[in-house]
Every structure is written in C-alpha cells, then in structure tokens.
Amino acid sequence: MxxxxxxxxxxxxxxxxxxxxxxxxxxxxxxxxxxxxxxxxxxxxxxxxxxxxxxxxxxxxxxxxxxxxxxxxxxxxxxxxxxxxxxxxxxxxxxxxxxxxxxxxxxxxxxxxxxxxxxxxxxxxxxxxxxxxxxxxxxxxxxxxxxxxxxxxxxxxxxxxxxxxxxxxxxxxxxxxxxxxxxxxxxxxxxxxxxxxxxxxxxxxxxxxxxxxxxxxxGDPDSRHTTATVLDVHKVSRGERVGYRQRPCRFDGYVVVVAGGTAHGVGLEAPSSASTMRQRAIALTTGGLEAFGTALSPYTIAGRKRFFLEPPHMQSSQIFLPNGATPPNLGDEVPVEVRLTTVTVDQIVPASP
Incomplete structure (x- = not known):
C-alpha cells in the first residue's frame, strides 16, 4: 500500500x-x-x-x-x-x-x-x-x-x-x-x-x-480516515538550501516527503466562507504564511500538524520536521486531513479494526 x-x-x-x-x-x-x-x-x-x-x-x-x-x-x-x-x-x-x-x-x-x-x-x-x-x-x-x-x-x-x-x-x-x-x-x-x-x-x-x-x-466522518505514505526522509541543517525554490532552512531538522500533491487536490482545498472579522483575519494570515512557504499542512507527523516546506508538488509534498521530533520511517503511513469533495485518493481500503 x-x-x-x-x-x-x-x-x-x-x-x-x-x-x-x-x-x-x-x-x-x-x-x-x-x-x-x-x-x-x-x-x-x-x-x-x-x-x-x-x-x-x-x-x-x-x-x-x-x-x-x-x-x-x-x-x-x-x-x-x-x-x-x-x-x-x-x-x-x-x-x-x-x-x-x-x-x-x-x-x-x-x-x-x-x-x-x-x-x-x-x-x-x-x-x-x-x-x-x-x-x-x-x-x-x-x-x-x-x-x-x-x-x-x-x-x-x-x-x-x-x-x-x-x-x-x-x-x-x-x-x-x-x-x-x-x-x-x-x-x-x-x-x-x-x-x-x-x-x-x-x-x-x-x-x-x-x-x-x-x-x-x-455525514459520518468517524467511518473513515485518510493517510499518506512517507516516501523519503532527509536530514537537513540550518541554512541548507532545499526544495524547488532552494530556500534556506531556518532550523535543523528533517524534510519528510509524503504522498499527495496538487494532482490529488492537496493544497487546493475548496474555499470556506469568512463572514466574521476573525475568520477574515485567519484567512489573511493563512494566505500570508503560504506566500512565505510556511503554510501549515494537513499532514500530522510525530503528533502534530507540520508546515509545508514549500507549496505541494504534483504528486507529493515536502514537509519540514524540526529537530527534537522523531522522524517517521520510509513507508510509514501518516494521518492527513483532507476534504474529500476536492481530493482524489489513490486507493480505498478497508479500515483496520
């Protein structure tokens, strides 16, 4: 899988x-x-x-x-x-x-x-x-x-x-x-x-x-969950240039490459309404973070949602994991929170008991 x-x-x-x-x-x-x-x-x-x-x-x-x-x-x-x-x-x-x-x-x-x-x-x-x-x-x-x-x-x-x-x-x-x-x-x-x-x-x-x-x-969200396969894990140091855009890393840590990209709809979530000032502020902040390559991803690694290293690629995403967090192993499945109306999965399998 x-x-x-x-x-x-x-x-x-x-x-x-x-x-x-x-x-x-x-x-x-x-x-x-x-x-x-x-x-x-x-x-x-x-x-x-x-x-x-x-x-x-x-x-x-x-x-x-x-x-x-x-x-x-x-x-x-x-x-x-x-x-x-x-x-x-x-x-x-x-x-x-x-x-x-x-x-x-x-x-x-x-x-x-x-x-x-x-x-x-x-x-x-x-x-x-x-x-x-x-x-x-x-x-x-x-x-x-x-x-x-x-x-x-x-x-x-x-x-x-x-x-x-x-x-x-x-x-x-x-x-x-x-x-x-x-x-x-x-x-x-x-x-x-x-x-x-x-x-x-x-x-x-x-x-x-x-x-x-x-x-x-x-209508029953507890009947399902979505995961992504860890495709690669790379140790990186502060200042090292990484990704398509070759931005320097701000901290020591790991680049975790996971399945799921723009071809799947990851990072292309349908817009939600922002009817209050607080919701609009959150949307503005999120947009600003994404522009700087620090948008929070839907992937959970080592117990927390982690930031994209840069915008998702076609079929995979690069996630930054800071030092101190235990990196996953190649082939591990990590949770990913996606909206199924905008995302196409690679496969549907029976949930484990």
Missing part, C-alpha cells in the same frame, strides 16, 4: 447510508464531480443497493459513469445547454431527466420530437440558475410538449429564512404546474411540514424529492 489512501469502515458507512435513506423520504443521491472522494461508479453501486429510483449527476458527461451500475433514472443537475451535443442527445434518452433553467431552453426542448423528461428549476436566493418566480406561468404554456416531472429548488445553506423561501417558491411553482418538488438543502423534518402545509384540506401531502450529497456520503 502506498500513496494517498482512504481507510473506510465499509459496514459502518453503509449503516449510515441506510439510516439516511430511511429518514429521507424521496431520497435522490447526488453523485457528481470526484464522487465525494469515493468515485462515481462506487456511488452508483451504493445508490442501487439502497433501492432508490433516481440518482443525480452534475454534468452530461457523468451519465455514462453511473449508468452501468445504476439502471434507473439519472437526473442531470446542471442546466441544459442547447450548444452541448451530448446534452441534446441525452435529453431524448428515456432514462435521463434533464434540468432546464431558462425559458428559451424549455422552448427548444419542447421542439424535440420525443417529448423529453424535464425538471424545471426555479430561481432561488442563491441566484445561480433558474426561472424567476414571476415567469413560472409561462412554463405552463409548454407543459403539453414536454414531460414536466418536477420543480427543482436549490436552497442556500443558511437556515434563517430557508423554510419561508421554500414555501413561497413552492406555492408559486405549484400554481403554474402541479408537479413534485425537488429540493436541495431542505432537511427531511422541514420537508414533511412543508409538504403537509402545501396540500389542500383532506388531500395527501405534495410529493417531495430530497437531493443529498455531502450529508449522505460524508
């Missing part, structure tokens, strides 16, 4: 998946990008094992990566693009559900001979994709030329005002076309209250589909 390795307690992970599926009516697993660190094919297999009838991908190019393992409906979350030949081809595929976020695109899809399956996206306060609530009545004019299988609403993560927004947009959508509501970032408890509240007196709750990616696949 060598490289960047994800150690997965498979049984515990699957227990979490089953629990999420059991508590999320209308669950639509999301498998896109790097497959949340697990790979798209594996997530398709796990989705099939959960017994769901739909899986969501981000791009048309990801459909083929899940279709072999998941033989039911595949919904493409990114808006349909008339200039993408693959998107046009897949819109006529009976297994594919196409998301449409512009009235002009909905009209173009309505001109296809196959009466494609579509999910119409409503513009939320995210202001990313979607048809404005004031224009939803125009969707109804095309409802007989496409198969509208639902309204898609992608809500922000912020809890304040989320339920109110979901209810207002849902009512506007249902007033235009009576169809199921597909939500991202709406908790199951709020979804149940919303569905019941939208229903007419004596009628069953409005059908809701809840998309889940991060919470489903990564």
């Amino acid at each position: 060598s490289g960047l390795t994800l150690h997965l307690d498979v049984e515990r992970w699957r227990r979490h998946l089953r629990a999420e599926a059991g508590s999320t009516p209308g669950l639509v697993p999301v498998a896109k990008g790097n497959g949340y660190g697990f790979g798209l094919h594996r997530l398709a297999e796990e989705s099939a094992a959960l017994g769901v009838d739909t899986i969501a991908v981000g791009l048309p190019s990801e459909v083929e990566q899940v279709r072999e393992a998941f033989g039911k409906t595949v919904v493409i979350l990114n808006p349909w693009d008339a200039h993408n030949p693959l998107a046009v081809e897949l819109a006529e595929d009976p297994q594919v559900l196409t998301t449409v976020s512009r009235l002009a695109d909905l009209a173009a899809l309505a001109d296809l001979q196959t009466r494609p399956r579509v999910l119409v996206e409503v513009l939320t306060s995210m202001r990313r994709h979607g048809i404005a609530p004031t224009d939803l009545d125009r969707v109804a004019l095309l409802a007989d030329r496409v198969r509208i299988e639902g309204w898609s609403l992608h809500l922000p993560l912020r809890e304040e005002g989320r339920f109110t927004e979901a209810e207002q947009l849902a009512r506007a959508a249902l007033a235009a076309v009576d169809a199921p509501l597909w939500f991202s970032h709406l908790p199951p408890g709020e979804a149940a209250v919303l569905a019941a509240g939208l229903a007419d007196a004596g009628a069953p709750p409005v059908p809701l589909r809840l998309r889940s990616g991060t919470q489903l696949w990564l």
